[in-house]
Amino acid sequence: MIEIIQTGPFNTVQDLGRPGFRNIGVTTSGAMDPLALKVGNSLLGNETDAAVIEIQTYPFKLRFTKATAFVVTGADCGASIDGRPVQPWCALPVEAGQLLELGQPRVGTRAYICIAGGIDVAAVMGSRSTSLRGAFGGNEGRFLVAGDILQLGDISASLNLPATGIAVVDPAYALADVYPAPEDGALVVRAIPAGEHSLFGEDAERFWSQTWKISTQSDRTGYRLMGEPIKPTTPVEMRSHGVVSGVVQVPPSGEPIIQMSDANTAGGYPKIAGVIEADLWRLGQTRIGSRLRFVRVTHAQAAEVEKAVAGFIDDVRRTSRMVCGALQAMK
Structure with a gap:
């Protein structure tokens, strides 16, 4: 105990x-x-x-x-x-x-x-x-x-x-080759364009190009970002739909929200992107007030990152078993 x-x-x-x-x-x-x-x-x-x-x-x-x-x-x-x-x-x-x-x-x-x-x-x-x-x-x-x-x-x-x-x-x-280095002090977060990405027109590109700041209105449910607002080209009304951790929604204020571990189960805000699963842990270790930038990747690239991270975890488990096993054999 x-x-x-x-x-x-x-x-x-x-x-x-x-x-x-x-x-x-x-x-x-x-x-x-x-x-x-x-x-x-x-x-x-x-x-x-x-x-x-x-x-x-x-x-x-x-x-x-x-x-x-x-x-x-x-x-x-x-x-x-x-x-x-x-x-x-x-x-x-x-x-x-x-x-x-x-x-x-x-x-x-x-x-x-x-x-x-x-x-x-x-x-x-x-x-x-x-x-x-x-x-x-x-x-x-x-x-x-x-x-x-x-x-x-x-x-x-x-x-x-x-x-x-x-x-x-x-x-x-250990995974420095897998994760991009900060750019001008901003955390680089990889994401895939989501369902309503095209509804934002030119603002969609500004989502990727600008630097965002994690606001104090952030917790385990979601990280609200501060920056120049982005909005759909025309007002959009959507029925509530399922969301998961990593989904980036854009409320009427135009300041994106990244859904985190206690993410809402459903919501009606348009989705502009989805943070890849392998990058969520870095957000979980990022402090309020920190700056971040999104980088667009493909599903195939996200899968390669997942594979590298899984390999690292497997190596840790094998190493631990090997060391403990060797000590047991010496007794």
Whole structure:
């Protein structure tokens, strides 16, 4: 078990979400940085979608009540165990009674605490993710508070981690050849033109060419962007239709909204683009006030990025198994 000692609002239990229920109005939820979750779980030998703790308000402290193993991924927030610095993206053994602390992020916004066996809360509709809007899933459908006790899942075999841990390179660097570098300080986000793209005429091109800023009216549901408004060539009225994470809608104000992990299940605003799935984790780590630009790509190009990211995750899992297996053979 683990005990939450100190936390802030909006820190929750998340996994990869609950797809398949949008037709009845249930949001997918899930980690805002799914890559951090997948890498952390792979290092620990967990199932890729095991539940973790998503931290977005700091400081955060928890106490391990039994010996286990953990890894902090995502934002670099100067984590420490009993006051000793912990390397990010490094799976480490931990003893009962030890205290894990996370401070304000140095880079990124959201940190993920992955623990061997995963966080064992009840699955709702096949997922352990917290839906704050629906008040279900995770830990009683709410964010964590001091004093909460969370159970851990069983592990099939001893991890045999070395005392120094098993670390991987931060995906932002390991996948540097896959992800475009910032342009004039603006995050480059790849997207595919969506259904109503042509309705925006010349403004559609300005959507791609200008630099947008993430406004303070942004959260897990969606990121509202600030910039020179874009609007359809003629007023358009649409029936509500299904939307998913990554869809970029344009409300009457002309300032686009990127649907995120707690995306609305339906909406009537015209869709100008869809952020490719492999780039969503970068948005999940981008701070309010940051600038970004969209770059148009094809479905084939998006698939190549997905393939490269999946290969990286597979390499992490194989490396972890190899190291732990070698240590077990030496005993």
